[in-house]
Amino acid sequence: MADQNTLSPLDLETHDKTFLDANELVINMGPQHPATHGVLRVILRLDGEKVLGLECVIGYLHRGVEKIGEHRTYTMFNPYVDRMDYVAAVSNGLGYCEAVEKLLNVEAPPRAQHVRVILTELNRIASHQLWLGTHALDIGAITPLFYTFRDREEILKIYEKYCGARLTTHAFRIGGLQYETYAGFEKEVKNFLNFLKPKIDEYEELLTTNRIWVERTKGIGKISAEDCIALGVTGPVLRASGVKWDLRKAQPYANYKNFDFEIPTGQHGDTYDRYLVRMVEMRQSVRIIEQAVDALPEGPIMAKVPKVMKPPVGEVYHSIEAPKGELGYFIVSDGSTQPYRMRVRPPSFVNLQALDLMCRGQLVADVIAVIGTLDIVLGEVDR
Amino acid sequence: MPEETKPPLPPSPEGEAKPTAEKPAVPGGVKSTTSGSVQTDPNASTTKAEPAQPAAAKPAAPAAAAPPKPAAAGATPPAAPGAPAKPAAPPKAPVPTPVPWDSPMIAKLRGAYGSGIEPLSYLGQNYMIVDQSLIPEILQVLRNEERFDYCVDITAVHYPQREKQFEVVWVLYSFPRNERIRVKTLIKDGEAVPSSVPIWAGADWLEREVFDMFGIRFGGHPDLKRILLPEGWKGHPLRKDYGILQQDNEWVQINLGIESGQ
Secondary structure, eight states: OOOTTSOOOOOTTTSHHHHHHTOOEEEEEOSSOGGGTSSOEEEEEEETTEEEEEEEEOOTTOOOHHHHHHTSOHHHHHHHHTTTSTTSHHHHHHHHHHHHHHHHTOOOOHHHHHHHHHHHHHHHHHHHHHHHHHHHHHHTOOHHHHHHHHHHHHHHHHHHHHHSOSSSOOOEETTEESSOOOTTHHHHHHHHHHHHHHHHHHHHHHHTTOHHHHHHHTTSSOOOHHHHHHHTOOTHHHHHTTOOOOHHHHSOOTTGGGSOOOOOOOSSOSHHHHHHHHHHHHHHHHHHHHHHHHTOOOSOSBOOOOSSOOOOSEEEEEEEEETTEEEEEEEEEOSSSSEEEEEEEOHHHHHHTTHHHHHTTSBHHHHHHHHHHHTOOHHHHHO | OHHHHTTTSTHHHHTTSOHHHHTTHHHHHHHHHHTTHHHHHHHHHHOSHHHHHHHHHGGGOHHHHSTHHHHHHTTOOTHHHHHHHHHHSSOOOOOOOOEEOOOHHHHHHHHHHGGGEEEEEETTEEEEEEOGGGHHHHHHHHHHTSOOOEEEEEEEEEOTTSSSOEEEEEEEEETTTTEEEEEEEEEOTTOEEEOOTTTOTTHHHHHHHHHHHHOOEEETOTTOOOSSSOTTOOSOTTSTTSOSSOOOHHHHHHHHOOSOOO
């Protein structure tokens, strides 16, 4: 079977010279390469060690999430969204629940909104911790992995205590929350934040001025703000290129407008700046959670939603700032219990498109660094 | 006899557009009537359309359907459980409908393109339905003059019963204006849409995905081929006529060496 995924093979008649000079080499990386963070296949076109261009081959993890969504009721589809970006399951759930709430024209009560913000921001920290550990591991620093996984464990423990699950939490329901917070939730979250703050300093001590780290990341995988916007790249990658844009501020959802926080930006759009941006984001998340816990209101946690949801005929696009960028849901309702169309706009999928541009002219080893810095999750790329 | 009660019930959800949606509701509906099934049976078999309606109304008002259960055991007429459920459905909030969307930008576009665009707003979200022939031009104008510099998403919706089966949707965002809009166009099966890769480089993979999932071709796309499914896959899964259990058995047989993936 003709595999059109490969680059066109060298034609010996016309490319004889190239072949003899052997200055162009096509190699295949993945799909089962530990540094591709999942099943990503990259076809690299090399000149010696220099990357001339590359092509991503994706779809190995395609499960047809959108098709599944059209064959489940709104409530039944809720746990499926956790399985897209499985390291930030709570964010996926927030985006989905809010999109359906918009379609139903209901709003979650204030207490539910606060708890949602707390859990989502904890998830952002967990996602960034996992990114940092694996990214540093790819580049050759093994210690941060142990540090970040040790601390991420505490977040997962909070999730486990709250809803029984650690990764695919299914924490939110359409209209609010299923569970009231457990006794001592606020105190535990605050203890965790106090525990985490010095730990973030610790990560930075390990890396920020580490000469090997700086040399492997500074000036690597540069992308300009214009290119980011043209390619639709969002999230920390866009911010590291100097665009001060975060959906939590630009088009506030949930109740983010009640909280005080900064949007970090970089200047150079390189791997090092993206690292710095994510480190600041973790600290800003800590800030948001502190405010949310302090101001946690009393009250109901579930809005009045019908048991069988039949949103009126219409369509809605709702997006949130997931740890990786803009996560959008485009839902079309035909008035029945199931969505007529369930489109997910995944940040990883769109961001991965920039890999080719970011790697051109870099060395093979830098491809690994750039894949790491894009922070992709193949479960979300392929859906 | 209990077997007799079942056949009249499944047809009811079918009238509701989607059979699988009502599936979880149906067992509940059956249970609440089985206690009184001996009495209800004759009625159910004579008027097939009638019992279908209460069964469909029940899931909408489960609280109303539950109380009649003990009463049904006491040989109440079968119409009783259906009757209270029916009036429970009508009192509903007014259904929101799309309203015309008006803005300086729309006035300008209207002046240039007239009836070729239909601007609407639903739930505070603005979108415009654009005539197919205007598509590359309007997108270019939105990008260059109205500064919608970020193409968030490109997707499609399939309506097999319509003459123009596909709705292609562009979700656009403008960084300078902090505004999000959608542009839609309707096309027939087999028709191509001009590619917007020259306008937004990021449209590349998004268009490939639409092609992969719906089979819509984008004219002028630099490398239009499948992206998530393997090359050589037959069919386009997100079309409505592609069943959820259907798959390309031939591909599975050749590539995986198994009879069927099911």
